[in-house]
Amino acid sequence: MTTVTADLAITLDGYVAGPNVTLDNPGGDGAEPIFEWIHTLASWRERQGMTGGEENRDSELVREWFDATGAVVMGRTMYDTGEEPWGDDPPFRTPVFVLTNRPRPTLVKEGGTTFTFVADGIHSAVEQAKAAAGTRNVDIAGGASTVRQYLGAGLIDELQLHVVPALLGDGLRLFEALGPGRRDLEQIRVVETPLATHLKYRFVK
Template sequence: MGKVRVAGFAVSVDGFGAGAEQSLENPLGKRGQELHNWFYPTQTFRSMFGKEGETEGADACFAKASAEGFGAFILGRNMFGPVRGEWPDEEWKGWWGDDPPYHAPTFILTHHARAPIVMEGGTTFYFVTEGIESALAQAKAAGGDLDVKIGGGVSTVRQYLLAGAIDELHLAVSPVLLGQGESLFAGIDLPGLGYRVTEVVPTERATHLVLTR
């Protein structure tokens, strides 16, 4: 059985994992895209668009590690799209087009049922209405010996942290102050939950921290 990991999760210096007011125009909230400036130049990101990018350096290595070794993914509904409440139709299939970057079973936390969506490249979206424990059990079963990635957003990571389900977190602390948005660790006692910092790697674009439980 693999680990449950958060990887490549960008946060601001003041602790926000997303900006305020997520929308179709601002999927990561206002100024949220600035958190990922470390990621955009890497080969891992640019290859999604058929382009070449950085393959060396700490940013590139952490980016690559954040996309490999996973047999299943878990996302909150806000990570899947801006639609709220009941699904009005079957039209919305995620932010990523016909070939999402997951290439594995991907479980979406939601209060509103929907049939699975089979996408190109091996991604199938499953919509889980029974809560985080059910989603994790399904993801572990689907992932086999590979790891399960808790892909976000902030609320989803917080729920799995408080449940004691995450084995390792890789955070990319970007040199950005958002001032407002979704706080990742507010009210969470990480040492009390058993986490400690096991790796620190600074670059020009981010400080990479690995927290292990």
């Protein structure tokens, strides 16, 4: 059965982006500590079509995440902020399903990435992604609002957080406005490195 995952970097005080997120500033103000650790990793650089980078435990975990993902769901804002930097050969290498109120024809890019625009809600998007993923995972990529919608609806099976050693103090929190109801998780793995503490959980359903 296909596993629906979410895999995010997060600060110790719970932020996944800084304040003042815009199309020109997708990470928000002061958010460099959330993301800069991954940019040095060999596995991340490979996906961007670059060479070099560090081969370490962090890189192994990121490569594991990439290799296990067979389809991606993202919000329209994430798509809009990344379309131009992604160019003709985006790093996903899988079908991507974009939640939107402004549908458009499917885009086919190099390297196996396609962008399908879904206008009939989060359930439809994840079901289409499951059909495309086969035996691999569906990753709910973001942004924060999209991940919260899936968490609130109980549609995520596994959650991996890369907790970076920083306190941001303001911005977008992941665990906010999820709606009522208790959510129990089973810890699968904890990996500590100098760059981050990698926490992996399975939701108990």
